Amino acid sequence: MPGNSLGKALTITTFGESHGPAIGVIIDGLPAGLPVKKEDLEFELSFRRPGRLFVSGRREKDEPEILSGIYNGRTTGSPLAILIRNTDVISSFYEEVKNKPRPGHADLPYIMRYGYENWDYRGGGRASARETATRVAAGAIAKKLLMLTNTSIAGHLISLGPIELDEKVSFEEILCSKYSPVRASKKSLESKYEELVKSATVEGDSYGGVAEIVVNNPPKALGEPVFDKIKADLAKAILSIPAVMGFEYGLGFKAAKMKGSEANDEIIFKDDKITWKYNNSGGILGGITTGEPIILRCAFKPTSSIRKPQKTVDLRNNKETEISVLGRHDPAVAIRGVTVAEAMVALVLADHAIRSNVIPQVKLSDKDVEIIENNWKRYVNSCKPTEGSQ
Template identity: 50%
Template sequence: MSGSTFGKIFRITTWGESHGRGVGVVVDGVPAGFPIVPDEIQKELNRRKPGQSRMSTSRAEKDSVEILSGIFNGITTGTPISMLVWNQDADSSSYEYMKNTPRPGHADYPYQAKYGIRDYRGGGRSSARETVSRVAAGAIAKKLLLRYDIEIVAHVIELGGIRAKAMDFDEIVENLEKTPVRCADIDAADRMQAAVDSARKEGDSIGGVVEVIARGVPPGIGEPVFDKLDADIAKAMMSIGAVKGVEFGAGFECSRMKGSQMNDAISLRDENVFMETNNAGGIIGGISTGMPITCKMAVKPTPSISKEQKTVDMESMKNTGISIKGRHDPTIPPRLVPVAESMMALVLVDHMMQNGSISSVSLLKK
């Protein structure tokens, strides 16, 4: 299977299935001499792991990371970093009855059509459990970016049609983990939780919108034409299984604006070039402007629901119905937050390495 490697200079290759022995990642391109300890990676994995609240599946995985290579005495050696997380609470029995009936909204049928075989246990490789690997790699990328004063935060801004009010970066960071839905607007978060509970009682699920913001990215990062920074960020976010739409800055709203409204006026602030608004979302012509990079993702409802749905029995080739059992998230956006942060970090580090802004030499000077 191709398509499991991401990045050019700072590259990751993820592997593993939802109900296999484990999942993991190989990270290549990390400069030598950079301090990394397992606890820093574990902290990010703990934000993603299941079973933390009623907003997530009850699958009880510890998601404890093992670093197999690339780090010696807490310092990167410049060689590939390999990390492993064992699967410890997989219950495959819930999937036996539907091994021949592809689940609506899942990748079961296209995987079968492409490969002629699939791991039907929990979705196999197409499962959201694959994102463990992204978050482990993203923890390294996020720490690298902090050396250059670049911070990333993602948060839920809409869930089940309930929208949060606009908040600044510091407010988001302060309030993000105060609610299980990871919405910084506490009042909206309470209503979102009620919406999730209501959908769960109905045997259904809800989707939402996640915004990810990168603050401190200097101007001039990104490549023109086909390797635009926003193009690569869009690819990164769309590679997350549940994401069905991506927009930057004003996004689709720009189609309803005039040029005089959309264009970000340029002025000087403390002798630095500054944009008075950020409708472009921090990127113009595929290159960063120095303004915060803002990206929103439309996240679909969890496809695993207990309501009966139409499908086909691929063995008898007859129409049938399916009601999905097992342990599943009633909504995806809250657990997608650390994944979105990780994907943003991976893209930024890779582009900054292409730009020469991150290297072993520059890190030693920090």
């Protein structure tokens, strides 16, 4: 089976290329009755949209068109299709790429798999991060569905290049980072990130970064051992994002350097319930959610498209040559990657919540809809900057 789909009870299938007429996603398995508006999708897409400060200059409106699966403003239970048209395409930037595969890109592997004559080199084709806009649109719907369980998902950059966050932050600060142009949860960190990105832009280079995603109030007991553990599905979803090089949750790789007495989550009785003292496991034990906040991190590599000359091979004569990649590219793909990572986490959790009957598989009740709408409204209005503050 081609690998363009994700999920079991809630399945998404994305389609389209970077410089094709449009990209899109089909979402199957949504229960009937979920209120979905174009504005819901646009809200999440606004935090990934290019053409802003410190990200790619490609000016896409990312205006979603809902083609099916909605009647009277609510899901019908049939597949929901969303189309996002590509409106700012300049393929001439990629004429050199046609014969000179770019270092760090999927160009050469795509040629090896599908053949040179079938490879869409324009903007990276199907391998482009442009495709992730469809994931964010689908993730917006998953986020809204998770409002039934009062589950909120937020992400921020805990490092960019050599600069790292060195203090604790609250969930509210992480949530508010979506309004930071560099996804920083602290103002002091924001200025440092900005200077770093500016220097990379001037030098024609790029930086990598680490995104942290936190899920507040996740449903308990999600995850199906042994191969559909929630950690396994989250890892697959996150690692499917272009430019992601690593995944960890809870203590992550730090656990490999610790003793069992240091790493174990002690079980305690607190506030009339059994819980865990440290949440070292990041909300997941045995591949099943514990109800504690889910904490995961993913590492984004530096953007591969840079102006600095790099060695490659000219496919016309198999001779070594150089390439300087032109076009409009992110100096740090991790900035917009945070929103994509949030979407992937939402899609996995919503899929498992439906599989576990935490969220109804067939139809939402009027009471369910009321809860979802109230929580979604609260989420959208949280941290909203006052006019003129951005």
